[in-house]
Amino acid sequence: MSALSERLSAAFTEFEALRQAPDFDETTFSRYDADAFAERHGLDGDELFAIVKHTRPKASADRFKWLEAVNARRDIGVRGLRTAVALFSFADDTGFPFPSQQALARRAGYRDDAEIRRGLASLVAIGALRKVRVTNLPPELAAKALGPRKAGGSGRSKRGTAYALVPPAEWPRNAQTGTPCPSRYRDTVSLLNHQDKPPPASQDSSHSGKEGRTGSVAPSGTVLLGVRKIGSEGPISVQDPTREEARNDAA
Numbered sequence: 001m002s003a004l005s006e007r008l009s010a011a012f013t014e015f016e017a018l019r020q021a022p023d024f025d026e027t028t029f030s031r032y033d034a035d036a037f038a039e040r041h042g043l044d045g046d047e048l049f050a051i052v053k054h055t056r057p058k059a060s061a062d063r064f065k066w067l068e069a070v071n072a073r074r075d076i077g078v079r080g081l082r083t084a085v086a087l088f089s090f091a092d093d094t095g096f097p098f099p100s101q102q103a104l105a106r107r108a109g110y111r112d113d114a115e116i117r118r119g120l121a122s123l124v125a126i127g128a129l130r131k132v133r134v135t136n137l138p139p140e141l142a143a144k145a146l147g148p149r150k151a152g153g154s155g156r157s158k159r160g161t162a163y164a165l166v167p168p169a170e171w172p173r174n175a176q177t178g179t180p181c182p183s184r185y186r187d188t189v190s191l192l193n194h195q196d197k198p199p200p201a202s203q204d205s206s207h208s209g210k211e212g213r214t215g216s217v218a219p220s221g222t223v224l225l226g227v228r229k230i231g232s233e234g235p236i237s238v239q240d241p242t243r244e245e246a247r248n249d250a251a
Helices: 003-020 026-041 045-054 063-071 077-090 101-108 113-125 139-146 168-174 184-193 241-250
Strands: 129-133 161-165 211-213 227-229
Touching: 003 026, 003 045, 026 045, 063 077, 063 168, 077 101, 077 113, 077 161, 101 113, 113 129
Parallel strands: none
Antiparallel strands: 129 161, 211 227
């Protein structure tokens, strides 16, 4: 591999990682960070433009094949499938739908936006969907998404999220690995349900510290007033002289 191809490959890899960041904005990068990035990798304007263009999210123009491939999956559940159908209804021939989560929830028949967020997460996990900033859409779509509703736009915010329907052939490359725990509480419960049976508590388990005083009376009448240490067989028994004298008098 030549030095030129190695340099371009390193720049491409770094910029692709930058684009995957949730807060990446292509306009902000071009305005403030592009010159420093090009200087660091020795790129000219054409090379930098080619890298930026090539790393833009690819969308599936044939949204019907995308939905068919999603429907064939058995690991996204009903929520993921309903979310995919709602996205499909907003997509056009470009494969870049940009509805709000509230609009997706209404289209999918959910009252809670959290259901849509979970459905989107399942589609992202299998690689079928990529989230992009509205400002990073192709120029004509970004203008429509950001345009006012009165002028036929969608009125989305510049911080809004759009979606790219990833072609099924690229799903394995974009799929997320690992199985994150849905919640910390559920993980804690699973640990508690699988722990060993704890040992039975001792008679003076309510005491804390290394030493604790006992004041129970044994069946024989011996008063237990000793000091019990952790790990000992039991409390130290001390004879009560008063009870001993009363027993002798009765005899």
